Amino acid sequence: MYRNTKIDLELIKKYDKPGPRYTSYPTAVEFKPIDSKVYTKELNDILEDDHPISLYLHIPFCENACWFCGCNVIISHRTDVARPYLKYLFKEISFLKDVLKDRKKIDQFHIGGGTPNFLENKDFEELMLFIKDRFDFTENAEVSLEIDPRHIDYDKLKLYKDLGFNRISMGIQDFDKNVQMLINRVQDEGLLKRVVNDIKDIGYKSLNIDLMYGLPGQNVDHFKSTIDKTIELSPDRVAVFNFAYVPWLKPLQR
Incomplete structure (x- = not known):
């Protein structure tokens, strides 16, 4: 049963202040340059409690540039450009393992981007096997992956599920074709429905839509239509x- 929620506009106005997005914690504005000694100390501090850890991996590659995006990305149609980055990622994963040893399990694991499904299947599988060989996951760990629905197929989704992923997050942003063209992210409604059906058919526990x-x-009417189609x-x-x-940080937004 749905209940109407009373919206206090005065309360919204009172707390309508600019601030960082809570896509991570601490938020990005709290990040500052550190050296290896500080990084190692922070990791060792984690060992003082018995809680499992959350681990995030960033794959900063995209085949196409979305003009609304404020993320750190590299645009390329060549998937091999990711391999030098993966080598350094393997080094950092090994460093993390050396510090934490076997004392920490992963309870939440997320690969974001960029576009993680930019990677070729063999490279993605190598990455995941490398991680699973060095870290244990808790029994009910949330293992999630961000995808671009324009560059995914059933076989890729099945591979990710077989590698242990149980949650998918995909960006739709807006169903309106004019908006999609203005932000350079055109994705057919039929394609989106097919990808969602594939995700459900394969058996993922959870699907998130951005x-x-x-x-x-x-405009309000178009976005209402987007919300209705998302609910469907x-x-x-x-x-x-x-x-x-x-635009001073991301010139493509101009």
Whole structure:
């Protein structure tokens, strides 16, 4: 049963202040340059409690540039450009393992980007086997992956499931074709439905869909339609982000 929620507009106005996005904690504004000694000390401090850890891996490669995006990405149509990066990622994973040894299990694991499904299947499988060979996961660990639905097929989704992933997050942002063209992320509604059906058919425990408001060309009616179409897809979770207009950092937004 649904209940209408009373919205206090005065409360919204009171706390409507600019601030960092809570896509990670601590938030990005708290990050600062550190050397290896500080990094090692922080990792050793983690060992003082018995809690499992959360681990995030960033794959900063995309085949196409989304003009709304504020992430650190490298645009390329050649998947082999990721391999030098993966070598350094393997080194950092090994360093993390050497510090934490066998005293920590992973309870939450997420690969984001960029576009993680940019990687060739063999490279992705090598990465995951490398991690699983060095870390144990808790019995009910959330193992999630961000995908670009424009560059995915059933076999890739099945591979990810076989490698232990149980949650998928995919960006739709907006169903309106005009908005999609303005942000350079055109994805057919039929394609999105097919990918969602594949995710459910393969048996993932959870599906998250990202939407974004404040994009060029959006209006209230169109975004309401996007919300209605998202509900029809029956995701387990919906994340709604505001468009961060930062052309001084991301010239593609101009």
